[in-house]
Each structure stands twice: as C-alpha cells, then as structure tokens.
Amino acid sequence: MTRLIPSEEELHAYVDDRLDPVRRAEVQAWLANHPKAAQRVEGWRADARQLRTSLAGLAQPLAGPRVDRDQLRQQARHRLKRRWASAAAIVLALGVGGLGGWQARDASFADAKPMADAVQAHRLFADSQALDIQARDPDQLRTWLQAHFHQVGQLPDLAGYGFAPVGARLLSNEQGPAALVVFQDGAGRRISLFLRSPGEHFRRMPQGQRIDGQLQARYWSHGAYNFALVSAADDGRGVGIGEALRTTL
Numbered sequence: 001m002t003r004l005i006p007s008e009e010e011l012h013a014y015v016d017d018r019l020d021p022v023r024r025a026e027v028q029a030w031l032a033n034h035p036k037a038a039q040r041v042e043g044w045r046a047d048a049r050q051l052r053t054s055l056a057g058l059a060q061p062l063a064g065p066r067v068d069r070d071q072l073r074q075q076a077r078h079r080l081k082r083r084w085a086s087a088a089a090i091v092l093a094l095g096v097g098g099l100g101g102w103q104a105r106d107a108s109f110a111d112a113k114p115m116a117d118a119v120q121a122h123r124l125f126a127d128s129q130a131l132d133i134q135a136r137d138p139d140q141l142r143t144w145l146q147a148h149f150h151q152v153g154q155l156p157d158l159a160g161y162g163f164a165p166v167g168a169r170l171l172s173n174e175q176g177p178a179a180l181v182v183f184q185d186g187a188g189r190r191i192s193l194f195l196r197s198p199g200e201h202f203r204r205m206p207q208g209q210r211i212d213g214q215l216q217a218r219y220w221s222h223g224a225y226n227f228a229l230v231s232a233a234d235d236g237r238g239v240g241i242g243e244a245l246r247t248t249l
Contacts, residue, residue: 009177011027012044016172114210115217115226117196118228122180122215122230125182126192134166135165136164138155140165141181149177149179152195156248158183158241162186162237163183165181168182178194178197179195189232189235192229192231193229194228198225206220216235
C-alpha cells in the first residue's frame with residue numbers, strides 16, 4: 001500500500017518530476033489539502049527557476065535594453081525576503097525555497113565550471129535572511145546538518161578563524177538534497193559551505209580551487225558528497241578553513 005504522507009525526499013522528487021505518475025498524483029492531491037506544504041514546494045520551484053536562470057547565464061527581462069545583473073540579484077533577494085516573511089510560521093521549512101531541480105539538464109551544463117552552483121548559491125543566499133534556520137550554536141548546526149545528511153562527518157568549530165555560525169538553508173539538486181551552511185566573522189564577512197550529492201552534470205571531482213569574480217571556491221569530494229567552501233578571494237583564512245573542513249567532513 002502506498003504511503004499517503006510524502007517524505008521530504010518525495011517532495012523533492014515531485015519538484016524534479018522524478019515520481020512515477022501514480023505517486024505524483026497522490027502527492028499532488030495531498031498538497032492540495034496541505035497549503036503550508038504546498039507553499040514550501042512552490043518556494044522550491046520558484047528558487048529552482050531563479051538559480052537555473054542564473055547558472056545558465058540568462059536573465060529575466062528588465063525594463064530597458066540592457067540587463068543589470070546586480071539589479072536582478074537584488075530584486076531576487078527582495079522577492080525571497082518577502083516570501084520568507086509570509087511563510088515564517090513554517091518550522092524548519094527546509095526551503096521556503098530550497099532549490100528543487102536547480103541544475104538544468106540541458107547540454108549547456110556540460111561545460112559548467114566546477115561547483116558553479118555553490119558560487120551562485122552563495123551569491124543569492126549567503127547575504128540574505130532567507131535561511132531555514134538561524135543557528136548561532138555550532139552544535140545546533142551540526143545536529144541540523146547530520147539530520148539531513150546522514151553520511152557527512154563532523155562540522156568543525158571555526159571560531160579559531162574568527163567565524164561563527166549564522167544558519168543554514170536546505171536546497172536541492174537533481175540527485176536529492178543539497179545545503180548551504182553560512183558563517184560570519186566579527187566584521188560581517190560571510191563564508192559558506194555548500195554540499196550536495198554528485199549529479200549527472202556535476203560529478204565527483206578532485207580537490208581544487210578557482211576564483212569567480214570576487215569569490216573563491218575551494219572544492220573537493222569526500223564520501224557521498226561534493227563540497228565547496230566559498231569565501232572572498234582576498235580572505236587568506238580560506239586556506240586554513242578549507243583544510244579544517246576537508247579533514248573533518
């Protein structure tokens with residue numbers, strides 16, 4: 001007998017069109033009677049479109065002949081903040097917008113730079129208030145992370161590098177859940193740890209790093225996940241933090 005209440009994984013699969021037709025119809029009927037869950041799922045879908053557009057190098061048309069990408073990102077943040085405010089009652093919504101299916105499946109992603117999704121997730125969400133949980137306690141963040149990623153190791157305490165936890169956001173890729181974990185130092189500078197399962201276009205990778213604008217991504221694969229630390233390119237602490245993360249996760 002098919003279980004009526006969908007799991008978190010099934011909701012992600014529903015957004016990504018990975019359910020069989022019978023189960024999809026059951027989940028759709030269940031969502032019709034559970035508006036808070038439906039709002040959460042629609043948030044995932046909206047964020048998926050936004051990040052997919054960003055990763056593909058496209059932009060939604062704005063007034064005038066030229067597209068200002070900074071303006072587009074600012075408008076996206078405003079929309080996300082408004083949606084967060086209207087859905088604040090959803091406890092651990094794990095995505096008043098996760099990014100269900102954010103990785104487009106077309107051929108353009110074959111040439112994507114390593115962990116481009118991590119860099120874009122940092123740009124879109126690390127400086128926003130649209131986090132699923134606000135966590136100032138490292139233990140709270142560790143508990144949250146291990147609850148959703150059972151095969152991940154221990155998240156280290158980054159206080160020695162001047163960073164404290166801010167919160168986290170549950171996202172999604174074509175293979176299932178992903179996450180952005182955000183830290184901040186005393187001057188307000190933020191870094192993020194991004195993790196996800198390898199996917200069709202984003203497979204496991206050797207340890208490496210690259211600079212993208214003013215950001216630097218240090219990436220690696222370990223166990224069941226791909227990881228990326230995203231920080232300011234001029235922040236020398238990234239070397240030590242990256243090493244601390246690689247040896248514990």
